[in-house]
Amino acid sequence: MADLHATERLVPDDTGIARAAEVLLAGGLVSFPTETVYGLGGVATDDIAVARIFEAKGRPHFNPLIAHVPDLEAVSKIAELSERAHDLAQAFWPGPLTLVLPMRADAGLSPLVSAGLTTVAVRVPDHPLAQKLLRAVGRPVVAPSANPSGRISPTEAAHVLAGLGGRIEAVLDGGPCSVGVESTIVGFNPEPVLLRPGGLPAEAIEDALGAPLARRAEGAGINAPGQLASHYAPDARVRLDAEAARPGERMLGFGDADGEMNLSPSGDLVEAAANLFRMLHALDAAGDAPIAVAPVPDTGLGRAINDRLRRAAAPRD
Template structure:
């Protein structure tokens, strides 16, 4: 039987970062904030710690993890960063972008991180608390979203405690996440490909590249996080692109619609992304009646929002 833990709440300004770093170096699991969502951190070189991440989340071992580091120098210790990937790194890191890169020979990474693939997903988060923690740890930290696999991602420390509070050592509470939706993932084998839409809009990446990104074939094997068909799901069933809810449905609105939960009454996609997981958590706590979701434009951050909602609505 898995040991039940009493999760500590650590505060960054009162020694919490140093405590969190010590726990991670000792093989513990610590959730911490990034600008996207709260991650479930573990030492990426520690096989047992990484295995505990999969166990705590109930995550399939064929689903790779993202290694988080504080700067490009740390990226180059574990991965080969060159060409177009380096250009994107210079343009968008630190920030909500993950690059899938060839693993450097001799990199100190658990094989579990890459799910046995020859590539590793890497990100440099911009959140100041994440930056301080990663520098204090001094080694790569895996940090998938700190929630049970397939369920709603956490954007506050309380979301983490509610879902994983007896499975991890600590949560470093840095307040609500600003972006509120996971990072955009880009791969390069063989073409520059959008593997997962996220907090950095596709349009911004394509503008920096001067050319369009290829789109991942959804029937292909999983080669990056966030590609499971059913994911980000609340307890309630979800129906999309709804203009008029059915009797008994609760509306998750967008734009000028009358709804108790409205992602952005003004139709702002940045605001909607920041509110998405928080409102799904609130609706989950409020009951299990079906959720109907207003149509959301499939541009900019709308692509990432719709990606999460389509996976939340998928058969389970």
């Protein structure tokens, strides 16, 4: 890895975007905002850049990455879309949906991107900075969440710098992310399968398909990002479904169950998703006392919130 003395913090204007594209095309790593979380970008066709993402994050090499591109035309150059996949792409791209698709033989992606699988995870992000940067680069950009592997995902540039400062070349600061949890991932087997709940509610996908999504089998092998049992974790231990804090705990509330911080006093799941990682970062930075989390309804975006919380609370190696 290059000797990085300091990570550049780039402003979100044409100059900052041009500098970010320059760094990426030179083989460097740049964190940039999407509507979900900040991604750690590297050019997907550059073996060394992709390898450096795994190194910077401490990410297991068996965990595949998501290739980000600006539009459906760019997707078709690296992956094959079935009729069902095309329907979902038309309905929800750009947006917080990732599709796991058969990879084209001539895709030209680093083998590390797919972790040796014959499929590739692809997304068209709905964030103006991400769109401008991807068009400036002109190549697919892999961008897992810009945090040390297994830790809380970043929704602000400050989170990225706290976790990866000095280990990557730059971060393009676009302010807070609006969705706040990673994309929903859907694969095809051959019917659509929910591989990871995320920022697009499964109900919306099922409405578009006119049929329920299949669910990933328990214990199935890793075939998409975000499936590790312990993930998105703060340093502090996490206890779920807490009605109130126990002595020595800090409480992360929801709705009427209040605490030091509250994901959404009004019980709004969209607000809760946007606040989740930011509040976990803040509570974790305040000390090592365990974090108790109030129950969150397991519907709509609540499924993604609860998925992240369960992984944050899972036993760690």
